[in-house]
Amino acid sequence: MTEGxxxxxxxxxxxxxxxxxxxxxxxxxxxxxxxxxxxxxQLIEKQAIRRVEGGSLSDEEIERxxxxxxxxEEKMAELxxxxxxxxxxxxxRLDLPIETL
Amino acid sequence: MLYAYAVTDDPGPxxxxxxxxxxxxxxxxxxxxxxxxxxxxxxxxxxxxxxxxAIAERINDPEWARERxxxxxxxxxALLGTAAVLPLKFGTLFSGTxxxxxxxxxxxxxxxxxxxxxxxxxxxxxxxxxxxxPQAAPHAAAGRAGPGAGxxxxxxxxxxxxxxxxxxxxxxxxxADSHARLARRARAAVMNRPQPAAVHRRPGEMVLNGAYLxxxxxxxxxxxxxxxxxxxxxxxxxxxxxxxxxxxxNFTGGALGAxxxxxxxxx
Amino acid sequence: MAVxxxxxxxxxxxxxxxLDRALGKGLVLWGEAVISVAGVxxxxxxxxVLVASTDTAERMxxxxxxxxxxxxxxxxx
Numbered sequence: 001m002t003e004g005x006x007x008x009x010x011x012x013x014x015x016x017x018x019x020x021x022x023x024x025x026x027x028x029x030x031x032x033x034x035x036x037x038x039x040x041x042q043l044i045e046k047q048a049i050r051r052v053e054g055g056s057l058s059d060e061e062i063e064r065x066x067x068x069x070x071x072x073e074e075k076m077a078e079l080x081x082x083x084x085x086x087x088x089x090x091x092x093r094l095d096l097p098i099e100t101l
Numbered sequence: 102m103l104y105a106y107a108v109t110d111d112p113g114p115x116x117x118x119x120x121x122x123x124x125x126x127x128x129x130x131x132x133x134x135x136x137x138x139x140x141x142x143x144x145x146x147x148x149x150x151x152x153x154x155a156i157a158e159r160i161n162d163p164e165w166a167r168e169r170x171x172x173x174x175x176x177x178x179a180l181l182g183t184a185a186v187l188p189l190k191f192g193t194l195f196s197g198t199x200x201x202x203x204x205x206x207x208x209x210x211x212x213x214x215x216x217x218x219x220x221x222x223x224x225x226x227x228x229x230x231x232x233x234x235p236q237a238a239p240h241a242a243a244g245r246a247g248p249g250a251g252x253x254x255x256x257x258x259x260x261x262x263x264x265x266x267x268x269x270x271x272x273x274x275x276x277a278d279s280h281a282r283l284a285r286r287a288r289a290a291v292m293n294r295p296q297p298a299a300v301h302r303r304p305g306e307m308v309l310n311g312a313y314l315x316x317x318x319x320x321x322x323x324x325x326x327x328x329x330x331x332x333x334x335x336x337x338x339x340x341x342x343x344x345x346x347x348x349x350x351n352f353t354g355g356a357l358g359a360x361x362x363x364x365x366x367x368x
Numbered sequence: 369m370a371v372x373x374x375x376x377x378x379x380x381x382x383x384x385x386x387l388d389r390a391l392g393k394g395l396v397l398w399g400e401a402v403i404s405v406a407g408v409x410x411x412x413x414x415x416x417v418l419v420a421s422t423d424t425a426e427r428m429x430x431x432x433x434x435x436x437x438x439x440x441x442x443x444x445x
Contacts, residue, residue, distance in 0.1 A: 107395075167383075174386055188394045188395065190396050193396075208397070344385050
């Protein structure tokens with residue numbers, strides 16, 4: 001699949017005109033939106049993991065948090081399936097140290 | 102004005118291999134200027150051709166900029182094999198011959214030492230690319246509802262992260278071991294920062310970006326060390342890429358400021 | 369004796385390696401009499417579309433701003 005860089009996605013707009021194929025436009029926009037959502041989801045997940053490992057949450061809170069994140073992960077997988085995208089397609093290549101956030 | 106490409110051994114008044122016919126711009130010739138025991142390979146530049154104004158005009162043309170860098174590299178490469186060569190960083194301009202001679206004279210000791218360090222050796226680059234095996238589907242366990250599913254989610258994430266860290270540590274070890282093996286028969290070796298994927302555009306991740314100064318008489322043995330690494334690399338996913346020979350950009354000792362005494366390190 | 373191979377000068381990988389060397393490494397002769405190609409800074413502006421190497425960019429930025437003799441050199445022209 002193509003690299004998930006933002007310039008690739010907005011390539012359709014470089015001429016100042018929208019691509020004539022409405023499906024392609026929709027696909028490009030969907031991918032962009034999902035990339036952003038996925039980035040957020042990963043950030044939220046990492047934050048939650050840190051809180052859990054910090055030891056300040058009760059078992060019940062951990063259970064609820066875990067279920068919520070699990071459902072979020074499942075929903076994301078469903079959305080990806082709808083648009084025929086896999087995890088690699090949604091990786092935002094920013095060369096930023098996102099792992100350390 | 103003079104555009105300078107490299108500092109080399111002084112071949113004497115009649116000596117020296119033939120120089121390339123054109124330089125940084127196709128219309129410029131290439132000359133050898135002998136000074137204080139070394140020679141500088143440079144192109145005289147007519148006034149106005151490469152001054153700040155002219156450059157400012159062309160600089161936003163990536164084609165033009167790339168052609169200039171390639172031309173610089175072509176001159177430097179042509180000097181390989183004929184003498185010890187210290188390639189200059191791209192973009193060194195002198196106001197004239199007097200300025201160039203003065204600069205060289207001031208730094209003659211450091212330059213002589215730097216030339217000694219690279220004489221009879223060539224620089225080679227070795228990069229190591231690793232393709233990760235596809236991760237096991239992380240959602241295999243998803244959807245198993247029921248008591249403890251939330252806690253199980255975090256357990257799953259913990260295990261995944263531990264696996265990632267182990268894999269990353271293994272890659273670091275592979276890169277460090279490879280570098281150490283390649284450095285053994287080299288006169289000098291440096292590890293540069295690996296290039297990001299957007300730059301190297303190869304499958305996989307670059308985990309080693311090494312440069313090695315190898316004496317010509319050791320080259321065959323050094324190549325065999327690389328071949329051994331390639332044979333030992335895991336069957337899937339690890340590729341070594343050899344580039345070169347290069348002029349010793351990584352082993353010039355860096356910057357010789359005014360009055361610098363020398364001290365050429367390993368880059 | 370190894371067979372001599374000229375460095376590849378085509379293809380994106382070789383270009384990046386070449387740029388990292390010619391722009392990021394190599395001998396630097398700073399001094400009162402040197403005019404650095406309004407240089408490395410201006411060149412970078414043109415080349416940023418060619419290579420996204422953050423390390424080269426970082427070093428070029430530093431090379432363009434940290435040398436105290438630089439501003440003297442530019443006036444020398």
